[in-house]
Amino acid sequence: MNKDRFLTELREYLSILEKQEQDDILEEYAQHIDMKMQKGLSEEEAISDFGSIEQLAAEILEAYHVNPEFRRQGFSFKLPKLKTGTSRNPIQSQGNQGFGLSQSKDGNMQEEGTCFQRIGGRTKTVLTRAVCCVKEAFQWMGRKCRAFARWLMRPFKGRRVESGEEMQKREARTERTKEMGGYVGRGLRAIGQGIVALWRWFIELCSFCLKFIWNAAWLLFALICAGMAMITLVGVGAIPVFLVQGYPFIGFFMISLGGLLCLGALSYGAFGMLIRREKTGGDGSGKGEEAEEDVKSRKGEMAAECGKEAAYE
Amino acid sequence: MNPQFKKGVLELIVLESVHQKDMYGYELVEEVSQVIDVNEGTIYPLLKRLTNERYFETYLRESSEGPPRKYYHLTAAGILYRDRLAAEWEEFQTRVNGFMKGRGGHE
Numbered sequence: 126m127n128k129d130r131f132l133t134e135l136r137e138y139l140s141i142l143e144k145q146e147q148d149d150i151l152e153e154y155a156q157h158i159d160m161k162m163q164k165g166l167s168e169e170e171a172i173s174d175f176g177s178i179e180q181l182a183a184e185i186l187e188a189y190h191v192n193p194e195f196r197r198q199g200f201s202f203k204l205p206k207l208k209t210g211t212s213r214n215p216i217q218s219q220g221n222q223g224f225g226l227s228q229s230k231d232g233n234m235q236e237e238g239t240c241f242q243r244i245g246g247r248t249k250t251v252l253t254r255a256v257c258c259v260k261e262a263f264q265w266m267g268r269k270c271r272a273f274a275r276w277l278m279r280p281f282k283g284r285r286v287e288s289g290e291e292m293q294k295r296e297a298r299t300e301r302t303k304e305m306g307g308y309v310g311r312g313l314r315a316i317g318q319g320i321v322a323l324w325r326w327f328i329e330l331c332s333f334c335l336k337f338i339w340n341a342a343w344l345l346f347a348l349i350c351a352g353m354a355m356i357t358l359v360g361v362g363a364i365p366v367f368l369v370q371g372y373p374f375i376g377f378f379m380i381s382l383g384g385l386l387c388l389g390a391l392s393y394g395a396f397g398m399l400i401r402r403e404k405t406g407g408d409g410s411g412k413g414e415e416a417e418e419d420v421k422s423r424k425g426e427m428a429a430e431c432g433k434e435a436a437y438e
Numbered sequence: 439m440n441p442q443f444k445k446g447v448l449e450l451i452v453l454e455s456v457h458q459k460d461m462y463g464y465e466l467v468e469e470v471s472q473v474i475d476v477n478e479g480t481i482y483p484l485l486k487r488l489t490n491e492r493y494f495e496t497y498l499r500e501s502s503e504g505p506p507r508k509y510y511h512l513t514a515a516g517i518l519y520r521d522r523l524a525a526e527w528e529e530f531q532t533r534v535n536g537f538m539k540g541r542g543g544h545e
Contacts, residue, residue, distance in 0.1 A: 152508070153463045153482045159504060160464045175479035184480050188487035 128158050131172050138182030141191055150185055277340075340399050347395030354388035357381045444474055450527055452484060453512065453520040456494065462507035485510060493519050 132151050139147050154175075161171035175181050183193035360381040368378065448470065455461060455469045467481050488494045493516035498506045512520065 150482060150486055153485075154479075156505065156507070157464050157467065157478065157482070163503070174477070176477050181479040181483075184483040185486065188483040189490065 126172050127168055128155065128172065131158075131175075131178065134178050135182060138178065139185060141186070142189060146189070336400050343395045343398045347392045347399075350388045350392035350395060354385050354392060357385040357388060361385055439474065444476055447474065447527070448476060448481070448484060449488070450520070450523045452481065452488070453493070453516065453523060456510050456512045457517065457520055460509045460511045462499075462509050464507075466510065488516070492516075 132155060135154065136147055136151060139150070142150075158168065158171045161174070162168060186193045361378065364378040364381060368375070451470050451473055452466065455466055461469065463482060463485065466485070467478050470476060470481060471478070485494065489496060489510070493513060495511045495513050496508050497511065499509050500506050
């Protein structure tokens with residue numbers, strides 16, 4: 126082993142110490158080796174006189190009251206400083222160093238333990254909170270989904286209720302006719318009523334299908350419009366950025382703003398076109414008309430605006 | 439020689455050597471090596487510890503050959519410490535010797 130390698134290895138062992146202290150002690154060893162070599166010893170011999178580097182490093186560290194086991198235990202760098210600090214008090218340095226050291230080490234370990242416990246406790250509470258939040262979010266989503274499904278099924282349910290009422294009425298009627306007619310007439314009537322019931326059922330089914338398709342189509346249209354409105358909203362958001370960078374995008378900005386408002390109004394109108402159970406009779410149709418009018422007026426406004434913009438450009 | 443004996447006495451020998459005159463590391467190692475056979479490496483940590491405990495002061499002095507040398511000088515606290523150690527050693531030595539002689543006399 127040559128001198129440089131010896132010194133670098135020793136420095137590694139002494140990495141706990143401050144740089145200045147390392148330099149200080151290594152300088153002594155370097156000089157010692159140089160002197161030995163001046164006296165005619167080889168580099169190898171001079172270094173082998175020191176014995177094992179690890180043991181030597183342990184002795185040096187002991188001089189600072191640093192636990193030589195430190196490196197193997199892999200403590201953080203805060204602890205050795207703490208130790209050197211405490212070991213400088215004269216009571217410990219008078220003697221019984223080993224005991225003092227082991228005590229301080231245990232103290233540090235206990236501190237670490239409580240620290241870990243604290244961290245553990247904190248993470249636990251945070252985790253439980255997070256789990257609760259996720260659970261609540263899922264519950265909320267479930268509620269919303271159920272509400273949406275119910276809303277979609279409203280016309281369907283409404284039909285059913287009505288048909289139930291009608292059925293009762295019909296039953297009452299048949300009971301009345303039962304009392305009146307003879308056997309043959311009763312049989313014919315039963316067949317006729319059956320046909321009528323079938324026909325009604327068929328009509329109801331058709332109307333339900335029509336309504337369902339109508340609703341689905343409007344919903345789809347509304348969703349598409351809403352999606353496009355969102356895209357134009359992004360455009361509206363992005364264009365000021367271009368504007369700031371000096372692009373003359375004012376026209377584009379107005380167009381996309383107009384598109385956003387137009388599409389938003391369209392989607393709103395489409396939602397309004399959906400047939401719901403609440404809208405019964407004239408009231409419902411009136412609302413629908415209102416919505417349509419609203420949409421029309423808005424469309425007109427938009428068109429006017431677009432025209433203005435075109436003129437602007 | 440028993441390494442435990444050496445370790446205890448080494449400190450006294452170093453203190454005594456520096457008490458007589460200021461010395462630099464290698465000089466001290468040579469001086470100590472004349473008295474007891476000790477691993478040369480172990481003297482530097484000892485010097486370091488005694489310096490940390492304010493028993494030694496150090497200063498640099500140019501040398502005719504090579505780089506400047508670090509000299510160790512005994513402080514007032516160091517002298518007191520050296521005196522105390524020397525007294526302890528004296529007492530310890532006489533007691534142990536007396537015990538050994540006494541035993542030898544009986545036999």
